[in-house]
Amino acid sequence: MSDTTTDAREFWETFYTERDRIWSGEPNPLLVREAADLAPGRALDLGCGExxxxxxxxxxxxxxxxxxxSAxxxxxxxxxxxxxxVGERIVTAEHDLRHSFPDGAFDLVSAQFFHSPVGDTERLPVLRRAAEAVASGGVLLIAGHAGWPSFVEGDHEHSHVHLPSTDEVLAGLDxxxxxxxxxxAEEVEREVTWPDGRTGTRADNIVRLRRLD
Known part of the structure; x- marks a missing residue:
């Protein structure tokens, strides 16, 4: 196991074990918007969280x-x-996607907010591998943050983090x-509430691609 894998696994294990529940349990709104009209088949959810x-x-x-x-x-x-x-419809699989990837072809490959403080520079190669996993006629769906919430913009703590635009995602996938x-391929603004109660807006990117061959 590489040091990068160990660091990433430790980071996310710590992240999830700090509290009994991290996320709301609701689906990402952009997934709902973009996948609601798709006929069910085989789906791959990258970075599934909880x-x-x-x-x-x-x-x-x-x-x-x-x-x-994270186990x-x-x-x-x-x-x-x-x-x-719905337990019988879901199979879980532990992967550091920079180094291993599920086998098979999928009608939908979803990468929702696939950002990480550990190894984020390798995000694009993972998304290219995700494209390879899309079956003929299937969809690759990538959602990502386009910027920080309005109430933390300009915060120097986040100034070094690059959040790619839809054009950059498409160019990088090539x-x-x-x-x-x-x-x-568009930017969508939504209202957000931070854990400390601050409210504001945040812009997200959505890219939906269909494989034709």
């Missing part, structure tokens, strides 16, 4: 492979899926136009 997206997909008839680097996050995904009555169709 399973909110995977459970939403499974409830709509998808067979989901839910991937995370604690995956255990919570399995527990929450069983509680929601997918052949004859094999892929861009179905969405």
């Amino acid at each position: 399973g909110g997206d995977a459970i939403w997909l499974a409830a709509r008839g998808w067979q989901v492979t839910a991937v995370d680097i 604690t996050a995956l255990a919570r995904t399995a527990e929450h899926a069983a509680q929601a009555g 997918l052949p136009e004859q094999r892929w169709r861009v179905e969405a």
Whole structure:
């Protein structure tokens, strides 16, 4: 196991074990907006966290492979899926996606806010590998932050972090136009509430691509 894998796994294990629950359990709104019209098939949820997206997909008839680097996050995904009555539709898999990747082809590959303070410079190669996992006629869905919340913009603590635009994501993927169709590439602004109660707005990016071959 490489040092980078150890560091990333330790970071995310610490992140998830600090509290009994981190996320709301609700699916990401951009996933709901972009995937609600898709016919269910096989889905790959990259960085599944505690399973909110995977459970939403499974409830709509998808067979989901839910991937995370944190064993604690995956255990919570399995527990929450069983509680929601969709446990039989979700398979969890532990991967550091920089070094290993699930086998198979998927009708939907979803990377929702696939950012990390550890190894984020390797995000693009992971997304390129994600594109390879999309089945013919399937969809690659990438959501990412376009900026910091309005109430922390200009904070020097975050000034070194680069959040790529949709154009940068598409250029970095460098997918052949004859094999892929861009179905969405836009910036969306939403209201957010920080854990300490501060409220404001935040811009997110969404890229939806369909494989044609």
